[in-house]
Amino acid sequence: MASATASISSHAIALRDLKAARIGAVRQQVAAAPAAPAVRSQRARAVRPLCAAEPARKPLSASAAAAPVAPVLVEEEASAVPAAVDYEALAQELQGASPLEIMDRALSMFGSEIAIAFSGAEDVALIEYAKLTGRPFRVFSLDTGRLNPETYQLFDKVEKHYGIHIEYMFPEAAEVQELVRNKGLFSFYEDGHQECCRVRKVRPLRRALKGLKAWITGQRKDQSPGTRASIPVVQVDPSFEGLDGGAGSLIKWNPVANVEGKDIWTFLRTMDVPVNTLHAQGYVSIGCEPCTRPVLPGQHEREGRWWWEDATAKECGLHKGNIEKEGQAPKVGVNGNGSAEASAPDIFQSQAVVSLTRPGIENLLKLENRTEPWLTVLYAPWCPYCQAMEASYLELAEKLSGSGVKVAKFRADGEQKPFAQAELQLQSFPTILLFPSRTARPIKYPSEKRDVESLLAFVNSLR
Incomplete structure (x- = not known):
């Protein structure tokens, strides 16, 4: 009897232990249940918006939105970016690739941690290429508060055409208020555009890029030979920091770096995409309204930006890595490596054009009673704006040959x-001066028109 009782007791103990184990397991499952949302929340936070202060939006292209791709795959792609990539080697590998191939590589490597910087025609092309890859993509833009109405209309058209939401970045109100109160609305005409651009564009861009690991720009080599002639299709950003912070934390993609402007426009017309209506009015490179104007025949597209400043430093600061020193254009011509200035072939070569040396133009400055007027262009052979007016200047020289007006170059x-800036009113290349007869001080040609008729009218009005 005692043994039976002991057997029953041991069986009861075993049942009790088994029941306790099951209850413990259920409790562990219940306790672990909230962890799943927490993991998902942590995963969602891994992909940050452009600016932490703004709600995160992940606009997709219309085609990508319809594709059966779960958002989590984008995040997994982003986390799969190699820890160390030789971007110089990658740039060489992609040197001959099409913009579509380069865009696809960029989006596949960085997923939702890369965004397209949008403002103008090249950037509509970028959005179209991104759409054609079939991958999700993001677009952001800087609203400086001083854009043309036509530019805001373009933003709206692009959002509707592609079914996306552009992530807008704005300048800090307090900084804009301080600048305007202290220096007025148009201080950039007097002391340069850098300060205004820094407040309205560069700092907002810096905040945007701190939420990304890479960005995509519409820079082209032929946009500004003085500053953009050597941009690669992909590079470690030399100026800004990305999500991880520190030097080398941001990658910059330039898919259309090797594409000429005319080919961009062929693509835009072929794909029938929205463009800024200002282009039909002679605007080529479009920025803020006070700092942008149409270009004239024979002018380079970048001459419509900050036209009152040195033509070789047409940058606002968004791509300041293109310039060797802050506020100073590199001494380059067409190839960006410093050698073009010395190796560029001379221009304005004609028997009808006198080539002045430094002593020669100094003598012109000293003469108070010249027997004949002198028309002189101050130039640099590597300057694209000088090259653009070469044909009209040579034709003018032929027309003035034998007329009593000397045509020269310096x-x-x-x-x-430095001498030309101090003594000859040089601000940008080319500068055209007329040394009238019987007048000491040279007169600077004030117009941007460089066709033969306009230059001839200037000369005849002062002979």
Whole structure:
């Protein structure tokens, strides 16, 4: 009897232990249940918005939104970016690739941690290429508060055409208020555009890029030969920091770097996409309204931006890595490596054009009773704006041959530039001066029109 009782007791103990184990397991499951949302929340936070202060939006292209791709795959792609990539080697690998191939590589490597910087025609092309890849993509833009109405209309058209939401970045109100109160609305005409651009564009861009690991721009080599001639299709950003912070934390993609402007426009017309209506009015490169104007025949597209400043430094600061020193254009011509200035072939070569040396133009400055007027262009052979007006200047020289007006040229770059700036009113290349007869001070040609008729009218009005 005692043994039976012991057997029953041991069986009861075993049942009790088994029941306790099951209850413990259920409790563990219940306790672990909230962890799943927490993991998902942590995963969602891994992909940050452009600016932490703004709600995160992940706009997709219309085609990508319809594709059966779960958002989590985008995040997994982003986390799969190699820890160390040789971007110089990658740039060489992609040197001959099409913009579509380059865009696809960029989006596949960085997923939702890369965004397209949107403002103008090249950037509509970028959005179209992104759509054609079939991958999700993001677009952001800087609203400076001083854009043309037509530019805001373009933003709206692009959002509707592609079914996306552009992530807008704005300048800090307090900084804009301080600048305007202290220096007025148009201080950039007097002391340069850098300060205004820094407040309205550069700092908002910096905040945007701190939420990304890479960005995509519409820079082209032929946009500004003075500052953009050497941009690669992909590079470690030399100026800004990305999500992880520190030097080298941001990658910059330039898919259309090797594409000419005319080919961009062929693509835009072929794909029938929205463009800024200002282009039909002669605007080529479009920025803020006070700092942008149409270009004239024979002018380079970048001459419509900050036209009152040195033509070789047409940058606002968004791509300041293109310039060797802050506020100073590199001494380059067409290839960006410093050698073009010395190796560029001379221009304005004609028997009808006198080539002045430094002593020669100094003598012109000293003469108070010249027997004949002199029309002189201050130029640099590597300058694209000088190259653009070469044909009209040579034709003018032929027309004035034998008329009593001497036509000349003076190379004013390099070591001659400080002299030309101090004594010859040089601000940008080319500068055209008329040394009238019987007048000491040379008169600077004030117009941007460089066709033969306009230059001839200037000369005849002062002969």
